[in-house]
Amino acid sequence: MLSRRGLIGGAAMLASAGAISGRAQAAAIPEAPMMDKAAMQPPLVPTSGPDYQPVVTLNGWTLPWRMNGEWKEFHLVAEPVVREFSEGMKVNLWGYNGQAPGPTIEAVEGDKVRIFVTNKLPEHTTVHWHGLILPNGMDGVGGLTQPHIKPGKTFVYEFVLTKSGTFMYHPHSDEMVQMAMGMMGMFIVHPRDPAFRRVDRDFVFVMSTYKIDPGTYLPQVNEMTDFNMWTWNSRVFPGIDPLPVRLNDRVRIRIGNLTMTNHPIHLHGHNFHVTGTDGGWVPETAYWPETTTDVPVGAVRSIDFVADNPGDWAFHCHKSHHTMNAMGHEVRNLIGVSRKDLAAAVNALAPDAMVMGHTGMAMGDMEMPAPDNTLPMMTGTGQFGPIEMGGMFTTVKIREGLKPGDYGDPGPYRHPPGTVAYEFKGEPPRPTQQKTDAPSSAPARAVKPNANTRHNH
Ligand SMILES: [Cu+2]
DSSP states (O other): OGGGTTOOSSOGGGGGGGGOOSHHHHTSOOOOOOOOOOSOOOOOOOOSSSOOOOOEETTOOBOOOEEETTEEEEEEEEEEEEEEEETTEEEEEEEETTBSSOOBEEEETTOEEEEEEEEOSSSOBOOEEETOOOOGGGSOOBTTTBOOBOTTOEEEEEEEOOSOEEEEEEOOSSHHHHHHTTOOEEEEEEOSSTTTTOOSEEEEEEEEEEOOOTTOOSOOTTOSSOOOEEEETTBOTTSSOOEEEETTOEEEEEEEEOSSSOEEEEESSOOBEEEEETTEEOOGGGOOOBSEEEEOTTEEEEEEEEOOSOEEEEEEESSGGGGSOSOOTTOOOOTTOOOHHHHHHHHHHOTTOOOOBBTBOOOTTOOOOOOTTOOOSSEEEETTEEEEEOSSEEEEEEETTOOTTOOSOOOSOOOOTTOSOOOOOSOOOOOOOOOOOOOTTSHHHHSOOOTTOOOOO
């Protein structure tokens, strides 16, 4: 172990850090790495200390660190950023080190971590380490456990990671505004025993929501309930990375929720167990099989499964409004209403307007003019046509023969012949009818026929 001191974890950009030693350097602030891309960055494979399978952050990255004596040092910079939600929409947020959410912090149970936080925001901030067990004065609650960090100042947090698991970080200082502006990130602590519940692929993201009026660039931070951008790592479909997985890999997905509502997260084609929360690991005796797990507000769920079913599997929030991008929430339900007269009246006033909704609202083939910086409500294209999704939706792409460490998009799944739902071209068989000559005492007869009830007798 001693010989490894001064080495660094994974990061080429900190290659000179190996030379850092001695008290004079101990006071120096480590370089703050910046990220200018919203695409998934390769995991930081540990090059010193205990072995672990590093996480991959959807549309994100892991914060490089340096060793300084026994301390693992990180540097977060809180600052205004521009985040691309998906191609065609950029949003002015507050985040850390060039992006929102901030980079994932990754360390090992038992590590001593020293985290420098520099405030480049126009107002004060703090960082709270959600779920971690630490001394009260390191908990980051402005006013309660420490002074707020004023603009231009740097504070230092030092604590020992006493347990492994999936945690989060976010401000506890003008919290409503700063979280509504996107300030958050994930904090992964790997078990000291590299074999403990080890998986082959380990993904992580945090959910956040925004109210951003079409054509604008800034979230409305006072909104309490009526959000219109439902994001994973401040990205929306089709801007959310797919999760590439090798067939039969053991997979973990860690999901944090820092939105204002719960999200039932659903995976197609597999069963999973909830194996951890922000409180720690769930004992195996408490597992039950699921295909959807609700992630409550201010909580983490990590799910584990064996990817034994190849294909492109939808993975999404099951609140269907959360798999849409911005839309008007006051639209009336017009299903079944004739639009002929309405269309004539509307088009006299607005020739470009589209009267829709009388047969449903599928929009796959339509293109409506939209304000700048505004995404279609439902969008994305797959190999069979429009996917008609937005918001919290992506795919787990399970393939044979992916190389370990290869997180590139393998493209659309090639289905074996005869395994895709197909159009029936013949005469459909008559559906079997339920007999209606039931005895007169049957409840069906007891209902009085009226305009809404059809009887076949
Ligand atoms: Cu949701």
